[in-house]
Amino acid sequence: xxxxxxxxxxxTTHDGGHGDISVGVATAGTSGDATASATRITPGNALRPEDxxxxxxxxxxxxxxxxxxxxxxxxxxxxxxxxxxxxxISRAPELEEDIALGNIALDQLGHARxxxxxxxxxxxxxxxxxxxxxxxxxxRSIELFEQPNGDFAVTIARQFVVSYxxxxxYSRLTKSTDATLAGIAAKAxxxxxxxxxxxxxxxxxxxxxxxxxxxxxxxxxxVIWPYVDELFRxxxxxxxxxxxxxxxxxxxxxxxxxxxxxxxxxEAELEFPQVPxxxxxxxxxxxxxxxxxxxxxxxxxxxQHPGASW
Amino acid sequence: MSPETPAGNVWPIWEVFVRSSRxxxxxxxxxxxxxxxxxxxxxxxxxxxxxxxxxxxxxxxAEAIASSDPDAKGAFFESPQGKDYRHxxxxxxxxxxxxx
Numbered sequence: 117x118x119x120x121x122x123x124x125x126x127x128t129t130h131d132g133g134h135g136d137i138s139v140g141v142a143t144a145g146t147s148g149d150a151t152a153s154a155t156r157i158t159p160g161n162a163l164r165p166e167d168x169x170x171x172x173x174x175x176x177x178x179x180x181x182x183x184x185x186x187x188x189x190x191x192x193x194x195x196x197x198x199x200x201x202x203x204x205i206s207r208a209p210e211l212e213e214d215i216a217l218g219n220i221a222l223d224q225l226g227h228a229r230x231x232x233x234x235x236x237x238x239x240x241x242x243x244x245x246x247x248x249x250x251x252x253x254x255x256r257s258i259e260l261f262e263q264p265n266g267d268f269a270v271t272i273a274r275q276f277v278v279s280y281x282x283x284x285x286y287s288r289l290t291k292s293t294d295a296t297l298a299g300i301a302a303k304a305x306x307x308x309x310x311x312x313x314x315x316x317x318x319x320x321x322x323x324x325x326x327x328x329x330x331x332x333x334x335x336x337x338x339v340i341w342p343y344v345d346e347l348f349r350x351x352x353x354x355x356x357x358x359x360x361x362x363x364x365x366x367x368x369x370x371x372x373x374x375x376x377x378x379x380x381x382x383e384a385e386l387e388f389p390q391v392p393x394x395x396x397x398x399x400x401x402x403x404x405x406x407x408x409x410x411x412x413x414x415x416x417x418x419x420q421h422p423g424a425s426w
Numbered sequence: 427m428s429p430e431t432p433a434g435n436v437w438p439i440w441e442v443f444v445r446s447s448r449x450x451x452x453x454x455x456x457x458x459x460x461x462x463x464x465x466x467x468x469x470x471x472x473x474x475x476x477x478x479x480x481x482x483x484x485x486x487x488a489e490a491i492a493s494s495d496p497d498a499k500g501a502f503f504e505s506p507q508g509k510d511y512r513h514x515x516x517x518x519x520x521x522x523x524x525x526x
Contacts, residue, residue: 158478210437212458212469219472314468321461 163299165229165243172237177296182357184238185256187297188246189399190285191231192257195247196407197278198224199414200265209268216314220275223307230300248418252408253401259394260343262407266336269322269329273336276315280377281347282308284369293361316380323384334386341389346396348373439488440466442473444480452484460485 171177179187201221208214232243260278265271286308289301322333348370357363381388397403417424437459443452455474460466466485474480494502510516 160478210459212460212473216469216472219476310471317464317468321465 162303163230165226165233168230168233168237168296168300169242171296172233177234178237179234179294179296180362181238182353182360183294183297183362184235185353186357186363187231187235189256189258191228191235191246192255193228193261193278194224194231195228196255196257196261196410198222198228199410200262201271201275203265204271213268217271220311220314223304223311227300227304227307230303234296234300244418248415252403252411255401255403255407255411256399257403257407258343258346258398259396259404260340260347261398262404262410263340263343264406266339267332269332269336270339271336272315272318272322273333273340275311276319276377276380277340277344277347279308279311279315280373281369283312284372285364285366288364288369292363297362319380319386320384323386333384337386338389338391341391342394343396345393346398349396349399351399437461440470440485441488441491442466442470443484443486444470444474445482446480448481452482455479457488 168177198221201217201224204217205214205221208217228247229243232246236242236246260274263270263274265274283305286301286305290298290305292298292301319333322329322336324330348366350365350367354363354365358365378388438461439457440460440463441457442455444455445452455470458466458469458473460469463485467483470483470485475483506512
């Protein structure tokens with residue numbers, strides 16, 4: 117079992133290009149004077165990917181082989197979704213929605229960085245090694261996450277499914293016997309809670325809006341729903357991790373997922389689409405044709421200029 | 427209290443007020459577009475609390491705010507000019523008064 121570093125230790129930042137933030141306690145509050153601004157800026161105090169990388173490099177947090185594989189799965193899910201969502205910036209229906217989707221993308225990217233930093237601890241690989249220097253068949257993300265953005269409603273349908281799934285998963289992982297997984301999940305679950313709200317709000321507005329928006333929302337769910345099934349499939353790895361108390365069986369999340377998404381769909385006067393499940397295979401590195409193109413774009417810079425930073 | 431999205435598909439404007447910590451006032455942070463109050467609050471969260479700026483948000487439809495006429499500056503704000511005695515600092519402190 118790994119132990120996490122105290123996030124309050126005085127620590128000069130390691131040479132990781134993050135020299136503007138020192139590890140430590142954020143300044144508490146403002147002085148309470150009349151000139152206190154509406155834009156108080158503090159980095160806050162939470163478990164960061166850098167903390168995990170540091171703990172891994174010092175050997176205070178080292179994942180077992182099973183935990184590393186599991187962290188890789190969740191990290192890849194979040195990374196691929198972040199890349200997809202990032203595409204909306206400057207393309208969303210409204211400027212405010214650019215930023216909303218961009219924020220969700222950044223949250224997902226943060227989760228991906230933490231999971232991948234931890235997964236890399238097994239073989240001394242960094243988050244960047246894993247993100248930029250693996251090929252398509254080495255990615256462990258589920259097929260849903262690489263699905264094209266489609267129109268705004270398709271993206272909302274995808275986000276809705278992902279957020280409700282991730283919320284159930286992370287809220288259980290907070291009790292993981294693996295301290296690092298529990299720590300990442302504890303930070304992530306609050307953010308994913310907001311993602312649930314954002315996508316549910318849009319499902320309601322699109323479904324109950326105009327004829328056109330409702331038509332698109334129904335279409336969005338129809339396009340996305342075949343990929344829901346794969347989220348809840350158990351395998352040998354999840355069985356071993358569940359036995360060890362480090363994770364839960366994906367199938368055990370299904371009932372709550374169905375109940376909570378069902379409530380929103382009922383309010384939106386929609387029904388679960390009746391569509392056959394896609395084959396899936398992402399956990400074994402089998403992906404749809406979409407992932408290769410995504411990775412080409414995502415990895416090109418790092419591969420052209422290895423080690424480049426700005 | 428929630429303005430309808432007008433025809434022409436332009437979302438109405440909302441003014442955003444953020445309180446940075448307990449005990450302080452909500453301060454005007456800026457404005458944004460949103461289709462309704464619920465989405466305005468969420469957009470405000472996304473736009474104006476990305477760097478830990480706040481613990482509370484108010485959104486108000488911009489059209490619900492009545493503001494003074496910038497062209498009527500004189501009529502509105504001339505009167506207090508030169509009336510020092512309206513400020514507490516104008517008066518000399520009486521002897522023996524502590525903690526003033």
